[in-house]
Amino acid sequence: xxxxxxxxRVIDYNVxxxxxxxxxxxxxxxxxxxxxxxxxxxxxxxxxxKEKGVATEVVAVSIGVAKAQETxxxxxxxxxxxAILIQTDDEVEPxxxxxxxxxxxxxEGAGLIILGKxxxxxxxxxxxxxxxxxxxxxxxxxxxxxxxxxxxxSVTREVDGGLETVKLNVPAxxxxxxxxxxxxxxxxxxxxxxxxxxxxxxxxxxxGVDVGARLETLKVVEPAKRSAGVKVADVDELVAKLKAxxxxx
Amino acid sequence: MKTLVWVEHEGGTVKDATxxxxxxxxxxxxxxxxxxxxxxxxxxxAAAKIAGVGKVHVADDAAFGHAxxxxxxxxxxxxxGSHDAFVAPAxxxxxxxxxxxxxxxDVMQISDIxxxxxxxxxxxxxxxxxxxxxxxxxxxxxxxxxxxxxFEKAAREGGSGAVEAVASTGDKGISSFVGAEIAxxxxxxxxxxxxxxxxxxxxxxxxxxxxxxYPLADKLGAAVGxxxxxVDAGYVPNDYxxxxxxxxxxxxxYIAVGIxxxxxxxxxxxxxxxxxxxxxxxxxxxxxxADIGLVGDLFKVVPELTSKL
Numbered sequence: 167x168x169x170x171x172x173x174x175r176v177i178d179y180n181v182x183x184x185x186x187x188x189x190x191x192x193x194x195x196x197x198x199x200x201x202x203x204x205x206x207x208x209x210x211x212x213x214x215x216k217e218k219g220v221a222t223e224v225v226a227v228s229i230g231v232a233k234a235q236e237t238x239x240x241x242x243x244x245x246x247x248x249a250i251l252i253q254t255d256d257e258v259e260p261x262x263x264x265x266x267x268x269x270x271x272x273x274e275g276a277g278l279i280i281l282g283k284x285x286x287x288x289x290x291x292x293x294x295x296x297x298x299x300x301x302x303x304x305x306x307x308x309x310x311x312x313x314x315x316x317x318x319x320s321v322t323r324e325v326d327g328g329l330e331t332v333k334l335n336v337p338a339x340x341x342x343x344x345x346x347x348x349x350x351x352x353x354x355x356x357x358x359x360x361x362x363x364x365x366x367x368x369x370x371x372x373x374g375v376d377v378g379a380r381l382e383t384l385k386v387v388e389p390a391k392r393s394a395g396v397k398v399a400d401v402d403e404l405v406a407k408l409k410a411x412x413x414x415x
Numbered sequence: 416m417k418t419l420v421w422v423e424h425e426g427g428t429v430k431d432a433t434x435x436x437x438x439x440x441x442x443x444x445x446x447x448x449x450x451x452x453x454x455x456x457x458x459x460x461a462a463a464k465i466a467g468v469g470k471v472h473v474a475d476d477a478a479f480g481h482a483x484x485x486x487x488x489x490x491x492x493x494x495x496g497s498h499d500a501f502v503a504p505a506x507x508x509x510x511x512x513x514x515x516x517x518x519x520x521d522v523m524q525i526s527d528i529x530x531x532x533x534x535x536x537x538x539x540x541x542x543x544x545x546x547x548x549x550x551x552x553x554x555x556x557x558x559x560x561x562x563x564x565x566f567e568k569a570a571r572e573g574g575s576g577a578v579e580a581v582a583s584t585g586d587k588g589i590s591s592f593v594g595a596e597i598a599x600x601x602x603x604x605x606x607x608x609x610x611x612x613x614x615x616x617x618x619x620x621x622x623x624x625x626x627x628x629y630p631l632a633d634k635l636g637a638a639v640g641x642x643x644x645x646v647d648a649g650y651v652p653n654d655y656x657x658x659x660x661x662x663x664x665x666x667x668x669y670i671a672v673g674i675x676x677x678x679x680x681x682x683x684x685x686x687x688x689x690x691x692x693x694x695x696x697x698x699x700x701x702x703x704x705a706d707i708g709l710v711g712d713l714f715k716v717v718p719e720l721t722s723k724l
Contacts, residue, residue: 299518305590324654
């Protein structure tokens with residue numbers, strides 16, 4: 167079984183985003199970029215499936231600027247076998263991404279497509295579900311456990327009140343939550359080896375997909391700031407404050 | 416504009432998150448509801464009483480019993496033939512379903528809205544709430560999820576909606592529900608609690624988390640939350656997590672114990688009315704957003720606080 171893992175290049179998890187002064191977006195110039203953390207978990211899960219003998223090949227896909235190659239090389243260094251970059255300078259929304267990935271899946275015929283549940287830039291949490299809809303495949307979102315059992319995959323999902331398990335026909339879409347696994351660091355030899363693994367470059371036009379934006383961003387602003395309040399000296403003072411708030415009798 | 420609001424329900428009752436979605440939908444136009452599930456006649460009756468509600472579509476079928484997106488999305492798509500916007504609370508159930516609906520309608524979803532600016536323009540958080548985007552949708556139909564803490568809850572009583580049964584679109588047979596482990600709720604639910612006591616990595620382990628945080632929470636009648644660090648370290652289950660990747664909360668009072676205040680945590684709680692922070696590091700970022708701060712060793716301070724309340 168082949169596994170397809172879409173990955174996105176986003177602002178590094180540890181960088182505090184700064185809103186541009188002109189209100190057009192977030193300033194990404196000279197900012198450290200990395201693989202979306204949920205996508206790292208997706209790559210790790212796919213590689214573990216291969217190591218367990220469940221999967222035979224792991225293909226990483228990214229849609230984005232030329233530099234998204236670096237993100238794909240990271241996936242290859244972690245253990246993916248080959249990569250596809252669908253290169254575009256335009257920002258592609260989840261619906262457009264899902265349409266492109268549906269075309270890739272038509273060519274690749276993967277048994278599982280594992281994606282991050284959301285990207286930490288636009289926080290949309292849509293692509294996996296949309297891809298499942300377009301391909302008419304079942305979806306196991308927010309996964310904390312994935313087990314392939316023949317032509318079914320059992321997915322334990324993080325839901326509001328706890329956990330839920332669903333069984334899906336394969337091929338299926340899985341989106342990852344944080345506790346699914348802890349992604350590995352690529353070793354130096356593997357980083358070197360990744361440089362010679364195959365990476366194909368395509369464009370949205372190659373797939374005949376219109377990725378025009380449906381949402382227009384009118385402005386981006388900083389959220390209202392909270393100001394620091396007062397420090398209390400001891401517990402008695404805190405108790406008094408809580409009583410004043412009506413929280414304690 | 417005619418809206419169709421997804422009714423989130425559990426154990427026969429309409430959940431609070433639905434009421435916030437109703438408020439958001441009312442800003443767009445007429446509010447119709449969809450109650451889907453197995454044996455949900457009572458939920459339909461209850462939903463019809465929500466203030467301001469028009470029609471209540473009830474789809475009662477075993478296929479909808481566990482709200483599997485594969486079965487529910489085609490039902491919503493069918494109903495969207497006669498509605499202009501699908502509005503759902505940003506719960507784990509609806510976040511699973513709404514994008515599936517959007518793609519089937521060829522619509523780009525607007526996730527987690529904070530406000531309705533006009534019938535096609537909304538604000539929503541991006542970058543873990545470090546930026547707020549105003550977005551305008553060019554799609555003819557809208558698919559929207561609503562951040563519950565950003566909208567007042569519609570009143571549960573006062574409405575007189577007309578209940579109408581909807582034909583089932585059936586079981587698509589590509590997925591099935593196996594089981595659930597839903598944590599027993601001895602305390603208020605995080606997303607609707609008035610007071611929350613949250614613990615961070617400084618609690619050391621699951622046992623001390625329990626010994627320090629729970630008595631304080633119980634004294635205050637509060638829900639218990641945790642930072643991602645505490646969840647990652649295994650002190651508490653993931654459904655306790657408050658933050659960008661966990662639950663978004665906005666209680667009257669949020670007490671952060673031993674939480675440093677990482678961006679990702681602040682994203683989940685900074686809309687709380689009053690934030691109280693207890694931390695031994697006086698430079699911890701949490702103090703920059705806290706209304707009341709106490710610098711001290713939580714293992715001494717919290718038990719003392721609990722005993723003095």
